[in-house]
Amino acid sequence: MKYFLFSMILFLSGCMSKKESIYSVAENPWEESLGNHRAVLQVEESAEAALIDIDWRRHDRDPAEKRFIIIHESGDTIQNIHRIAVDNERCKLAFGPLKKPGKYFFYYLPYLVQENYGFYNKGYLKPEAKPAADWEHKLDVAKLLKARLIDFQSRTEFDNFYPMEVIALKSEKDSLLNRHPQDFLIFPEDRLFPIRMLDEIPQKWIESGPSTVFKGEALKNEYYAFQLGVFAARKDLQDLKIEFSGLQNDDHKIAADKLTCFNTGGIGPYGDPFVKRVDLAQGNVQPLWIGVDISKDIPAGTYKGTASVWAENTEKQTVQLSLKIGNEMLADRGDSEAWRHSRLRWLNSTLGIDDEPTNGYKPISFIGESTYGFTGKTMTIADNGFPGSFKVKETEVLNRPISFVVETPKGQEQFSEPQNIQLVKNAPGKMIGAWESYSDNLKISGVGTIEADGYINYKLSVEALKPVEAKDIRLEIPFKKEVAEYMMGMDLPGGVVPKKHSAKWNGPHDSFWIGNTHAGLWCELRGSSYSGPLLNLYRPDYPASWYNDDQGGFRIESTPSEVKALVYSGKRSLEKGEELTFEWSMLLTPVKDIDYKSQFTNRYYHNGGQPVPSDEDLESGVKIVNLHHANNYNPHINYPFVAVDSMKWFVDRMHEKGQKVKIYYTIRELTNYTTELWALRSLGDEILGDGRGGGYPWLREHLVSNYRPQWYQWFPDKSADASIVNAPGDSRWYNYYIEGLAWLVRHVDIDGLYLDDVSYDRRTVKRIRKVLDREKPGCLIDLHSNTGFSKGPATQYTEYFPYMDKLWFGESFMYSDMEPANWLVEVSGIPFGLMGDMLHGGGNRWLGMVYGMTVRHPWVTEGVTCDPRPVWKVWDEFGIEQSKMVGFWEKEPVVLTNNPQVKATAYIRDGKTLIALGNWSDETEKVKLNLDWDRIGFSSANARLITPEIADFQLSAQFAITDEIPIESKKGWLLIIEEGKQ
Missing domain, CATH: 3.20.20.70 (Aldolase class I)
Known part of the structure; x- marks a missing residue:
């Protein structure tokens, strides 16, 4: 709210157009269902009908498809509306009868209010019914009383269109183009007025005209942001570019590299610089958001320089920049005042990007003989370049080395041991190695990464040295039988490992885990475009190499000594020189010791x-x-x-x-209240996702198109929180x-x-x-x-x-x-x-x-x-935080029952044990407990069983340790065994 008040004060004190504004914000918001916008009209006398003819300059789509509601200030609603001309530029209509003179409020965007949260699924009210025939028949438009427009009002400041969403008329744009013959026009703008429309220019620009001069005021230690709006006046602009000279004041200078255009490049999320191509279609607008990094030590004064803007198919235009820097210093670069847009520099941050281990994990250690140590884990590389051993503490995960297999009609390709081995990175938290392996027909260029938390990634480029007919290219992970107790993924919920299983790329299914509570391995199949979990909302394309036009898949094969997971890609033909990239990631589990x-x-x-x-x-x-x-x-x-x-x-x-x-x-997703929303929109689909639009009316009225609505939260006292999906x-x-x-x-x-x-x-x-x-x-x-x-x-x-x-x-x-x-x-x-x-x-x-x-x-x-x-x-009361938890899943549980449908977990501490019983059966079951008294710490002869009363859980009961205990279906007991007489 501070931002809105501040911008309004500035606006009213000097940032308005030369003529008096006819746009305002209501002192008190009206009923939400009437919509976010209205025209306030003045009618001087009663009449059978009055005429409205106004340039309402609307950017939202299809204004003629919404209901019109006209209400007198007394609360009386006009019964008849006769539409004459309605489009984005103009509204001409007759309304009546008018029983009273005074103010009339013309609501032209009423909608259905949805007072909940989730996804907005309502919309605008359909156009009003046709006027009464006898009233409409008597209309003589040429002789009608004319209603005077007082102003256009928005329900709240957050809904306001003015000034950056008030469109220029076509006639005004034509006149502008006649006066300015350049291929593109530049409209500098302060950060207080983010450029919002990308397919229209605002009326404000008609009044101010294009300019090659920008003047701004900043403070020391501020990250100062401003805009240059580029309007493609006469043709498409190809590969728009901008170049800065730096800013000079006597002997002091802000170097050119301290000026950044966020639209033409930056630093990616993994620390890599990039250059971004910006094309602009004729008639559209590209805001160029620019940041100036002002040091805290720079002397006050006016600093001048230039910004040159051009496209590969246009002449260069130069904007004269003048930035007056005051003596006051901002403590936090301006970040605490969102309206300054100083936080745009966060887009290029590298905070947290390094190769140090995170807390809780020790640096990677080289133990010797191709063995690397992580925190509580080790990995040994086999002769084939792939893991031959994974140990979690003392538990071995693999039955034999992992293998990457290329099978042809003649059998499996025999690859050489790794050659040309290079240590690409050797940091405490990450090590990267590269190598090559050859067969008669193929070359593998591999990159392997290990990280301090037990994460491993392999990325293989497989190049055909001659034409190859492959029957299959696959990854084989052979697990020790005793470790491979449980599995999840690849079309399976978590459960016991099946003897056989197969899955295809439907789901999403791109990963699996096999193991037990002491040791296991997660594996995920990836492609070059991988960027996160394969969720429904953000489902990237399947990895082309593994998927192979749905010929790829997954299967489990079991023998008495191992459970083998195979990820296969199926048949394919490779031309000489053709390359495929196969990538997968693995993680040793458990990732840490449980903090009970x-x-x-x-x-x-x-x-x-x-x-x-x-x-x-x-x-x-x-x-x-x-x-x-x-x-x-x-x-x-x-x-x-x-x-x-x-x-x-x-x-x-x-x-x-x-x-x-x-x-x-x-x-x-991201809320529509985001201060930098319009700057982010200027980046195309880099951050904000594309889509068909729709959703909550605020989005339709301001974003208009090319977005996808997401989570919605209604508030009774302000405009709803209406988010849009971020780009995948x-x-x-x-x-x-x-x-x-x-x-x-x-x-x-x-x-x-x-x-x-x-x-x-x-x-x-x-x-x-x-x-x-x-x-x-x-x-x-x-x-x-x-x-x-x-x-x-x-x-x-x-x-x-x-x-x-x-x-x-x-x-x-x-x-x-x-x-x-x-x-x-x-x-x-x-x-x-x-x-x-x-x-x-x-x-x-x-x-x-x-x-x-x-x-x-x-x-x-x-x-x-x-x-x-x-x-x-x-x-x-029991002191469970001091206990040791031993579940039914352990090889040697403390508590067993005589019924496989009833599971038990013990929480053991000095002198007493808490037992949790759960009945998974659909029937009431009776069970006896088989207890490991040595681990409990006292004998059965000197033990008593307590069943405490627990609200909404269990009534107190009397059981002896040797009793059969009844347990209702899908329920259980909490029992306490204490040392002492029953």
């Missing part, structure tokens, strides 16, 4: 629109508040920079109560996002992130982790996903796991229908060194305790809530 204490003590408060926990909630042990979006403290999705003061107030209050605060802040793949928005995260930690003092289905890859997550750890040690990240959306989120997001603190894989998970192995592999996080919480439908509180899981308090889904506080109370 954190699971049982760092309890989450997660309550969307009402994020403030009560004193009672705090007394129950809540330690972390997740601040979702769509509330007063974080109102706008994925852009937590609008209500910074409110968020800071909230964070400070929670810190006073001993709570950490993590915020919802991701990348998938990598973009500089990752850089902005990470800089923004660092800024939020420094200035708002947040304690981490709540991630909700994001699409960037592990490189970005690693940057996030480093930035959080360096800015504020102890920051946390938890990851939420939806199995219906991600098609197996644990597989899709495995590459994130080294940097996560907790999982919340719960949406669309039907807990009571899931098998025990499915819980373990897909939801619990345990095989990966993490733990999680439940979500959908309140979870299943009994089965969840077998994995140490509860729901988050007081989240409600599907109209169901499951209060975890009664279970938390038992945790605290």
Whole structure:
């Protein structure tokens, strides 16, 4: 709001056009359903009809297809409207009868209000009914009383079209072109007036005319932003370019490399510079957003220079730049005042890009004999150049070396041992090696990468030295049988490894994991365009090499000693010199040791629109508040920079109560409240995704076209939060996002992130982790996903796991229908060194305790809530954070039952053990417990069984240790065994 007030003050005090403005903002917003815009008319006397004939200069599409509503200031609605001429430039109509003189409000964009959240699925009201025939028959347009236009009003400042979305008339554009014969015209603009229309020019430019002079005012240490609007007046412009001279003031200079045009190049999300081609169709506008990096030590004064603009098919035009720098110094480059647009420089940030290990992981070590050490893991390279051994602590994962096989009608190609081996990078957190291998027909150029957290990537370029008919090109990963207990991915939910399985590229299915809770391996198949998890919303093309026009696929083959995973690509013909790229990534699991204490003590408060926990909630042990979006403290999705003061107030209050605060802040979509929205739009489809438009009316009225609407949140007191989808793949928005995260930690003092289905890859997550750890040690990240959306989120997001603190894989998970192995592999996080919480439908509180899981308090889904506080109370009374968790999945569990449908987990501590029982059967079952008394620490003869009463969980009961215990279907018990007499 500060930005809007500031811009309005500046606007009213001197930035208006020469003639008085006929555009204003309503003092009090009118009823939302009437739309965001109206014309205020004055009628001097009563009449049967009056005439409106106004140039309303509208940019939105199809103005004649919306309903018109005209209301007298007394509240009376006009009954008849006769349309004469309605298009984007002009509105001419008659209306009546007019029973009273005075003001009439003409609403021309009314729509259906959707008072909820999700996806806006309503729209504008259809045109009004035809006027009464007897009234219309009497009209004589030439003699009608004329209504006078007072002004055009917007419902709020956020809805305002003026001045940058008020179009020029065709006649005005024709006159402009007659006066200016250049191929393109330049219109300099201050940052206060972002250029919004890309296919029209504003009336403002007609009045000001083009110019080759820009003057601005800045402060020391400011990153100053401004625009040059390029209008392709007479022809298409090919490969638009800009060049700066630098800015000079006497003996002091701002060097040319301190001026940046964000539209023509920058730094990509992985630190690589790039140049961007900008073409501009005739009649369209290209805003060139320019940043000037002003040092804090520069003397005050006026600095002058030039910016030369041209295309490869035009003459160069030179803009004279004049920047007056004042004596005042900005402490933070201007970042705390969004209207300055100084944060555009974040687009080119490299923050967090380095090859150091993240916290918790040691540098890679070379142990010898082709063996490399990670934190708790080792990898040995075999003679073929691929891993021959993966060990997680003392557990070997592979039965024999991984192999990359090219099969022809004559058999498998025999490749040489690696040659021309080069160490490309040798850093503490990352090592890269390159090599070549040859067969009679093929050359493999390989690049292998290992990282400190147990991540491995192989990228092979396979070149045909002569024509080759390949029967198959495949990857074979042979797992030890005793390790390959569980599997997920490639069209399988998490579960027990099948003896045989096959899958094709439908799904998405691009990855799999095989292993157990002590050791395992995740593998993902990639192509050259890989940029993140293969989600439904952001599904990149399948890797061409592996997919091979749907001839590729996956299968499992088992023998008594191994489980072999094969990724095959099928038959193909290679011409001499033809190259294919095969890429895959792997990650050794578990990625870390489970932090059980954190699971049982760092309890989450997660309550969307009402994020403030009560004193009672705090007394129950809540330690972390997740601040979702769509509330007063974080109102706008994925852009937590609008209500910074409110968020800071909230964070400070929670810190006073001993709570950490993590915020919802991701990348998938972006709110329409984004200050830099128009600058981002000027970058084409680099950051903001393309689409058919539509959605919430604000988007239709301002963005108009070439966007895809996404999440919608209605607010009763302001314009809705209406997001649009970001472009798929990598973009500089990752850089902005990470800089923004660092800024939020420094200035708002947040304690981490709540991630909700994001699409960037592990490189970005690693940057996030480093930035959080360096800015504020102890920051946390938890990851939420939806199995219906991600098609197996644990597989899709495995590459994130080294940097996560907790999982919340719960949406669309039907807990009571899931098998025990499915819980373990897909939801619990345990095989990966993490733990999680439940979500959908309140979870299943009994089965969840077998994995140490509860729901988050007081989240409600599907109209169901499951209060975890009664279970938390038992945790605290028992002291579960001091216990050792031993689940049924272990080779030697502490508790077994005599029924395979009933699973048990023990939480062991000195003098007592908590046992969680869960019945997966559809029937009530009776079970006896088989206990390992040596590990419990006392004998059965000196033990008693306690069944505490737990609200909404179980009634107190009397069982002896030797009793058969009845358990209802899909329910369970929490039992405590203590040393002492029964």
